[in-house]
Amino acid sequence: MTSTFRTPEGGRVDRSTTVEFTFDGQTFPGHPGDTLASALLASGRHAIASSVKLGRPRGIAAAWAEDPSGLVQIEEPFPEPMLLASTVELYDGLVAHGLPGQGRLADVPDSARYDAMHVHVDVLVVGAGPAGLAAALTAARAGARVALVDEHSEAGGSLLSGTDRLDGAPAAGWVAAAVAELAAHPEVLHLQRTTAFGLYDDGFVLALQRRTDHLGGAAPRHEARQRVWRIRARQVVVATGAHERPVVFPDNDRPGIMLAGGARTFLHRYGVRVGSEAVVFTTNDSAYDAALDLHRAGVRVAAVVDARPEGSPLRAEECRAAGIPVRTGSVVAGTSGGDRITAALVAPLADGEVGRADELACDVLLVSGGWNPAVHLFSQARGRLRYDEVLGAFLPGERLDGLAVVGSAAGLLDLAGCLADGRRGASAALTALGIAPAAEVRLPTAPEPVVPAAPLVLWRVPDASGAEGSTSFVDLQRDATVADLARAAGAGLRSMEHVKRFTTIGTAHDQGKTSGVLASGITAELLGVPVQDTGTTTFRPPYTPVAFAALAGRDRGRLFDPERVTALHDWHVAAGAVFEDVGQWKRPRYYPRAGEDMAAAVLRECAAARSGVGILDGSTLGKIDVQGPDAAVLLDRMYTNLISSLKVGSVRYGVMCGVDGMVIDDGTVLRLAEDRFLLLTTTGGAAKVLDWLEEWVQTEWPELRVHLASVTEQWSTFPVVGPRSRDVVGAVFPDVDVSNEAFPFMTWRDTTLDGVPVRLARISFSGELAFEVYVNAWYAVAVWERLVEAGAPQGITPYGTETMHVLRAEKGYPIIGQDTDGTVTPHDLGMAWAVSKKKPDFVGKRSFARVENQNPLRKQLVGLLPVDRQTVLPEGSQVVDFLADGRLPPPPVPMLGHVTSSYRSAELARPFALALVKGGRARIGDTVHVPVGGTLVPVEVTSSVLVDPEGARRDG
Amino acid sequence: MQLIECPWCGPREETEFSYGGQAHVPYPEQPGELSDEQWAHYVFYRDNPKGRFAERWNHNTGCRRWFNAIRDTATYRFERVYRLDDPQPSATELAGPRRSTS
Numbered sequence A: 001m002t003s004t005f006r007t008p009e010g011g012r013v014d015r016s017t018t019v020e021f022t023f024d025g026q027t028f029p030g031h032p033g034d035t036l037a038s039a040l041l042a043s044g045r046h047a048i049a050s051s052v053k054l055g056r057p058r059g060i061a062a063a064w065a066e067d068p069s070g071l072v073q074i075e076e077p078f079p080e081p082m083l084l085a086s087t088v089e090l091y092d093g094l095v096a097h098g099l100p101g102q103g104r105l106a107d108v109p110d111s112a113r114y115d116a117m118h119v120h121v122d123v124l125v126v127g128a129g130p131a132g133l134a135a136a137l138t139a140a141r142a143g144a145r146v147a148l149v150d151e152h153s154e155a156g157g158s159l160l161s162g163t164d165r166l167d168g169a170p171a172a173g174w175v176a177a178a179v180a181e182l183a184a185h186p187e188v189l190h191l192q193r194t195t196a197f198g199l200y201d202d203g204f205v206l207a208l209q210r211r212t213d214h215l216g217g218a219a220p221r222h223e224a225r226q227r228v229w230r231i232r233a234r235q236v237v238v239a240t241g242a243h244e245r246p247v248v249f250p251d252n253d254r255p256g257i258m259l260a261g262g263a264r265t266f267l268h269r270y271g272v273r274v275g276s277e278a279v280v281f282t283t284n285d286s287a288y289d290a291a292l293d294l295h296r297a298g299v300r301v302a303a304v305v306d307a308r309p310e311g312s313p314l315r316a317e318e319c320r321a322a323g324i325p326v327r328t329g330s331v332v333a334g335t336s337g338g339d340r341i342t343a344a345l346v347a348p349l350a351d352g353e354v355g356r357a358d359e360l361a362c363d364v365l366l367v368s369g370g371w372n373p374a375v376h377l378f379s380q381a382r383g384r385l386r387y388d389e390v391l392g393a394f395l396p397g398e399r400l401d402g403l404a405v406v407g408s409a410a411g412l413l414d415l416a417g418c419l420a421d422g423r424r425g426a427s428a429a430l431t432a433l434g435i436a437p438a439a440e441v442r443l444p445t446a447p448e449p450v451v452p453a454a455p456l457v458l459w460r461v462p463d464a465s466g467a468e469g470s471t472s473f474v475d476l477q478r479d480a481t482v483a484d485l486a487r488a489a490g491a492g493l494r495s496m497e498h499v500k501r502f503t504t505i506g507t508a509h510d511q512g513k514t515s516g517v518l519a520s521g522i523t524a525e526l527l528g529v530p531v532q533d534t535g536t537t538t539f540r541p542p543y544t545p546v547a548f549a550a551l552a553g554r555d556r557g558r559l560f561d562p563e564r565v566t567a568l569h570d571w572h573v574a575a576g577a578v579f580e581d582v583g584q585w586k587r588p589r590y591y592p593r594a595g596e597d598m599a600a601a602v603l604r605e606c607a608a609a610r611s612g613v614g615i616l617d618g619s620t621l622g623k624i625d626v627q628g629p630d631a632a633v634l635l636d637r638m639y640t641n642l643i644s645s646l647k648v649g650s651v652r653y654g655v656m657c658g659v660d661g662m663v664i665d666d667g668t669v670l671r672l673a674e675d676r677f678l679l680l681t682t683t684g685g686a687a688k689v690l691d692w693l694e695e696w697v698q699t700e701w702p703e704l705r706v707h708l709a710s711v712t713e714q715w716s717t718f719p720v721v722g723p724r725s726r727d728v729v730g731a732v733f734p735d736v737d738v739s740n741e742a743f744p745f746m747t748w749r750d751t752t753l754d755g756v757p758v759r760l761a762r763i764s765f766s767g768e769l770a771f772e773v774y775v776n777a778w779y780a781v782a783v784w785e786r787l788v789e790a791g792a793p794q795g796i797t798p799y800g801t802e803t804m805h806v807l808r809a810e811k812g813y814p815i816i817g818q819d820t821d822g823t824v825t826p827h828d829l830g831m832a833w834a835v836s837k838k839k840p841d842f843v844g845k846r847s848f849a850r851v852e853n854q855n856p857l858r859k860q861l862v863g864l865l866p867v868d869r870q871t872v873l874p875e876g877s878q879v880v881d882f883l884a885d886g887r888l889p890p891p892p893v894p895m896l897g898h899v900t901s902s903y904r905s906a907e908l909a910r911p912f913a914l915a916l917v918k919g920g921r922a923r924i925g926d927t928v929h930v931p932v933g934g935t936l937v938p939v940e941v942t943s944s945v946l947v948d949p950e951g952a953r954r955d956g
Numbered sequence B: 001m002q003l004i005e006c007p008w009c010g011p012r013e014e015t016e017f018s019y020g021g022q023a024h025v026p027y028p029e030q031p032g033e034l035s036d037e038q039w040a041h042y043v044f045y046r047d048n049p050k051g052r053f054a055e056r057w058n059h060n061t062g063c064r065r066w067f068n069a070i071r072d073t074a075t076y077r078f079e080r081v082y083r084l085d086d087p088q089p090s091a092t093e094l095a096g097p098r099r100s101t102s
């Protein structure tokens, strides 16, 4: 392939270097500075893929992100689906193919880095075209902190696509000077290849910077491929330009049919003629520039077909001088061709009637139906749009604080006007910020604008082909046509939001950049209402597609969520622990020995704790230091039981409820001094309980003199559990009298070990004799190792959370959040003993007296023993009752409750479960059923306490 | 993402805050003397207006302090933030110039 359609000179590509790429298996040349689209067009290739539903050939239809059809999948150097050929910058070794609709996710992991940056600015300017550059210069010269972002590889915007002159020289000179000046301002951040894709509240803008995509395989590995900029701007100036709008006509989707402005961009920016023989179809003056420029570049322009009855007298004169025929009052009423357009059917249009068509041979058909200002960011800010009947487009319809829309994004179409509007928008932003503008910001002189002939708003050419609009494509990517819109209108749809969902118009990768306004206009025509009334659908972020990898940035894999580990983590790893996630914590679940599965390991660990001695890393338990003269007053109000009567040196179990009387957490309270307590919470409830206490202290009882601090991470905690625990603890801490008389259950004692302060507490979450050992986390490993060493003769066994769960469940100790779900009172748990009757009030008390809480059919915590002594009931299983005749009630079968915890018990030598069952305590001794895998397993309802109900073991 | 003005820290991103429901709903003086219905009103019932609403907010990943705010539930705009010991601003006090939607 050779670049037959490359102009001999001009454009901004680097002609001194040639790169090679592969498209659909064929090798093509190109230059740095090309896009995949421009390089394909330079070799005469228009067709990209067949369409998603109808399989019609489709090509490159625009030069940038508005292209509805030129989708490709990149295979090399890294696979990436659904990119536009018009926005992929070319590099050597690129391998891609055309995409018929859906892309395919890569089956190899993405090894690139992605990251994010935060930036705060006074003024954010989006778009580095003439208006944006004028705005950025104005803000920068006033000394404001400025960010300028632009989605192209270089600044200039529309100036890159035309032949504009500023200050009597090619506009590129002014652009280069402006960029250089901005670079010299220390407070200016100027980012190209950066798309502002979402505008949110209070000037928060997300922008995607493509940092190394354009380098292909040569991209340095250490640099993030893409970066999301999180920009907080006090003022935003939107200078995002305008997208050209096509006109819909029968067979308007063939390869070779493209936007006139796009053809001009390919010519001036990339040095590519899009064809050899062109027909230009327009409703406004702007396409004449394309016709004349292409003519000068050697393209034969068969005709300019101008739908306006009078055309544009001034521009027609220019065409006549160039020898380009102009047909006014005419339209393109159809096309012929296969993989490429071969002819346009040109016909007069009068009074909405298409006349007899002439066939004009061509290999490209350039279309312009006017310009749609890119109001996406304004609309995302919930700005109201208004329909402009002259432009046939939606414009910002109100002023928003902190947001100015300037240049062609605001509907201006002349260069001098855009430059001045950019300066005006930035000046207004500076005024709002109280920043004095620089004395004078001189704008470059643009040629006196020629007043264009009024444009004609023409959404579609009537279908005279007999196809009834079924080949008149509104959304090329979705294969959605005028006929589809007619069906939507016929089905009674009136809102564009409904029409969009019915027809899928505007739901593809381009989100309706060309099709949205067309759909509004055609629907309005079909319904016979003004376009203002149909309006548009809501513009939502992102403006252009953003890869999930970019949004995730570095927050993936192990960095997706923080991992919390205890001071003993490395010891657990070395001991071969299998971990489980408990919130953000990594906790040892069990410590398998060779050949053991979890069930075997847990049975062994349980047996050790019940018959010898075990040790658990309980450091993740929440710990809150409560200090102050009113500490006891606060805790009396927050716990269901009385805390103020607790003696220094003692421990009490406590339950906390919400105002609705439902249990929210439980744990033990150590009284350290008259005015100081240590609260133990569940692992998962640590932050919640601290917040809960803070809320009451701050919002209800600010007069209480009490302070709260989390000390979860400061104290490592190891329960040493089992009948032999006294021997081990006594051996390691000889200064402590560990006898039951001197150190009774629910008391604590301080001691030291080699000068390190240690606190011991007789607390049991297993029913066995147990000592909880508290030590500063810095000494955790040393103290733990001493205990393990000292316990060797007793066969001390480290155990994990699974064994902890079995041991506590055998004793009927609930886990708040597992055996409860926010609808369970202490009474439902059988813990009336933990609810004070002496206290006049505490949080939740009044709710216990509510009628519903007296209902004997409330769900209550009970034990379940499968009668077959084998089945481990799946947690979450429903509990059902048989009728008196021993049969299952007819569906829907009433549910009595559900299984909350279920384990195998070494002690009981059978599986058991805890469950919440309606009127459960009254059913003790009954047999109910639990459906497991299609069979109904009979289970006996028991007390929730299945092991040592007398509590004989806790003192050893 | 909105900026919320913490009375102690200044404007911070909304993800630093948590919502605490309707403000100025004090814990009853004598819950035991309330009927079930009166108690249920305290526990379960809250206003749900379209427009200005006095709410509690907590700057929970910042200074961890609670404050009150007047927020427009239709526009999400915070019209006023005030400390817990400040009285609820009256309609007249709030009648000053309002920020337009942005």
Ligand SMILES: [Zn+2]
Residues within 6 Å of the ligand: B006, B007, B008, B009, B010, B059, B062, B063, B064, B065
């Ligand atoms: Zn704060």
